[in-house]
Amino acid sequence: DSGVTQTPKHLITATGQRVTLRCSPRSGDLSVYWYQQSLDQGLQFLIQYYNGEERAKGNILERFSAQQFPDLHSELNLSSLELGDSALYFCASSTLLAGGRNEQFFGPGTRLTVL
Amino acid sequence: GENVEQHPSTLSVQEGDSAVIKCTYSDSASNYFPWYKQELGKGPQLIIDIRSNVGEKKDQRIAVTLNKTAKHFSLHITETQPEDSAVYFCATDNTGFQKLVFGTGTRLLVSP
Numbered sequence: 026d027s028g029v030t031q032t033p034k035h036l037i038t039a040t041g042q043r044v045t046l047r048c049s050p051r052s053g054d055l056s057v058y059w060y061q062q063s064l065d066q067g068l069q070f071l072i073q074y075y076n077g078e079e080r081a082k083g084n085i086l087e088r089f090s091a092q093q094f095p096d097l098h099s100e101l102n103l104s105s106l107e108l109g110d111s112a113l114y115f116c117a118s119s120t121l122l123a124g125g126r127n128e129q130f131f132g133p134g135t136r137l138t139v140l
Numbered sequence: 141g142e143n144v145e146q147h148p149s150t151l152s153v154q155e156g157d158s159a160v161i162k163c164t165y166s167d168s169a170s171n172y173f174p175w176y177k178q179e180l181g182k183g184p185q186l187i188i189d190i191r192s193n194v195g196e197k198k199d200q201r202i203a204v205t206l207n208k209t210a211k212h213f214s215l216h217i218t219e220t221q222p223e224d225s226a227v228y229f230c231a232t233d234n235t236g237f238q239k240l241v242f243g244t245g246t247r248l249l250v251s252p
Contacts, residue, residue: 027183058238068184068229068242081239115183119238127238128174131183 028052029132031116037138043104046135050097050118056080057099058119058129059091063112074099106139113137142167142234146243153220154251161246163230164212172233173206173213174240179226187228188215220250 028051038044050057059071070083074093085091088106093099103110113136117129143166153159163173171192176184190197190204190213197204201220206213217224227247231240 027185029183056238058240067244070240070242073237073239075237080237081235083239117183128186128189129238129240131176131185133181134183 027130027132029116029118029130031114031132031135033135034133035136035138037140038106039140040106040108042106042139043102044106044137046101046103046114046116046137048099048101048116048118048132050099050116051130054118054120054130055097056119057093057097058117059085059099059101060115060117060131061112062115062134066112068115071101103137108139111137111139142170142232142241144230144232144241144243146230146246148246149244150247150249152249152251155220155222157220157250159215159217159220159224159248159250161215161228161230161248162212163214163232163243164210165232165241166211167232167234168208168211170211170232170234171236172238173204174231174233175202175204175215176229176231176242177226178229178245184229217248220248222250222252224248225250 030049055076071085073081091101113134117131174189178184203216230243
């Protein structure tokens with residue numbers, strides 16, 4: 026158990042819909058990362074937040090957005106869903122302290138199926 | 141942007157054999173090289189990492205080597221066990237704050 030929790034575990038929805046994925050980082054971790062894992066694209070970095078502020082962006086579609094709240098949990102919002110958005114979505118957290126190892130701890134993931 | 145290539149995509153070995161997985165990267169600014177293990181139904185888990193100021197790092201049966209000149213790094217697993225069976229991902233970071241670019245993964249199967 027990494028200490029990172031993600032809900033829900035599975036999500037089945039229809040094209041055009043909007044969903045919200047939730048992540049609670051490990052206690053004490055200020056940085057949260059979101060990744061998408063699909064068979065054709067592999068494991069891709071989407072976005073990173075640090076202490077409530079967006080820190081880095083990867084290949085995140087405009088239909089996707091995220092935020093990190095004052096209690097440090099994060100949500101990833103996916104809208105106007107398409108079949109190709111079906112994937113595993115992982116959240117990871119790290120301390121990201123200067124000079125620290127800054128290992129990323131991954132949650133168990135949310136499996137999104139768009140029908 | 142950074143591009144990471146990983147080979148082989150699948151690797152089958154007998155228990156007790158060694159396994160080697162190789163990755164090449166494109167950005168010479170990359171300075172952090174972690175390896176993750178992903179078991180079925182779970183998220184990736186860091187197993188070993190190396191920074192660009194070190195050429196080799198070992199942790200029990202696992203070792204990572206880095207050749208900065210050639211821009212490649214490798215994972216070495218010795219005395220493989222069936223529980224080593226998983227998908228292994230290499231990654232790089234050229235930003236300094238863990239914006240990781242992952243390789244395509246290697247499915248390792250260790251047969252008893």
